[in-house]
Amino acid sequence: MSSAHKNLSIFSTENLPDISNKKFAIVVAEWNEEITNALADGAYKTLITYGAKTENIVRVSVPGSYELSFGAQKMAQKPEIDAVICIGCVIQGETKHNDYINNAVAQGLTAVSLKYDKPVIFGVLTPNTEQQALDRAGGIHGNKGDEAAITAVKMLAF
Numbered sequence: 001m002s003s004a005h006k007n008l009s010i011f012s013t014e015n016l017p018d019i020s021n022k023k024f025a026i027v028v029a030e031w032n033e034e035i036t037n038a039l040a041d042g043a044y045k046t047l048i049t050y051g052a053k054t055e056n057i058v059r060v061s062v063p064g065s066y067e068l069s070f071g072a073q074k075m076a077q078k079p080e081i082d083a084v085i086c087i088g089c090v091i092q093g094e095t096k097h098n099d100y101i102n103n104a105v106a107q108g109l110t111a112v113s114l115k116y117d118k119p120v121i122f123g124v125l126t127p128n129t130e131q132q133a134l135d136r137a138g139g140i141h142g143n144k145g146d147e148a149a150i151t152a153v154k155m156l157a158f
């Protein structure tokens with residue numbers, strides 16, 4: 001189901017775990033920073049809304065989405081971190097570069113999550129156009145950062 005038919009900021013909040021003592025890392029790519037900052041802000045606000053403490057959320061930046069895997073690993077290896085939310089926006093360019101980035105990040109974040117047995121959330125937009133990104137960063141389709149944050153919360157119930 002596409003984001004056009006399922007708003008990214010509308011989700012079930014039944015049976016959420018207590019996250020008052022859980023610690024989160026938000027790793028944010030600097031490329032397309034207008035978009036990624038909106039996504040990261042959405043993720044932060046969602047964590048607070050559902051019970052996280054401000055002092056338990058750390059935000060770090062990496063140059064681009066390709067570096068999210070390394071940034072996620074550096075955070076996931078910290079014993080005190082319970083979940084990692086990775087934020088990025090890879091807009092299709094003229095070449096296949098975006099495909100290589102997206103595939104690398106998807107595989108890299110999965111590997112980090114499994115290696116450290118912690119939720120590592122793929123909060124990366126992969127739009128064809130900047131407008132598609134804006135629509136998913138607080139626009140008509142909601143905020144991907146909200147979805148990424150509530151996904152991290154739900155995965156802590158496992």
Ligand SMILES: Nc1c(NC[C@H](O)[C@H](O)[C@H](O)CO)[nH]c(=O)[nH]c1=O
Nearest residue numbers: 029031063064065066088089090091
């Ligand atoms: N074009 C986008 C990039 N490109 C940069 C890469 O992520 C990476 O930093 C570079 O290849 C050096 O390793 N990154 C994004 O996050 N979004 C883009 O649209």
Ligand SMILES: CC(=O)[C@@H](O)COP(=O)(O)O
Nearest residue numbers: 091092093094095097098
């Ligand atoms: C993926 C991107 O948007 C950026 O790396 C530039 O891509 P391209 O060189 O294909 O326009």
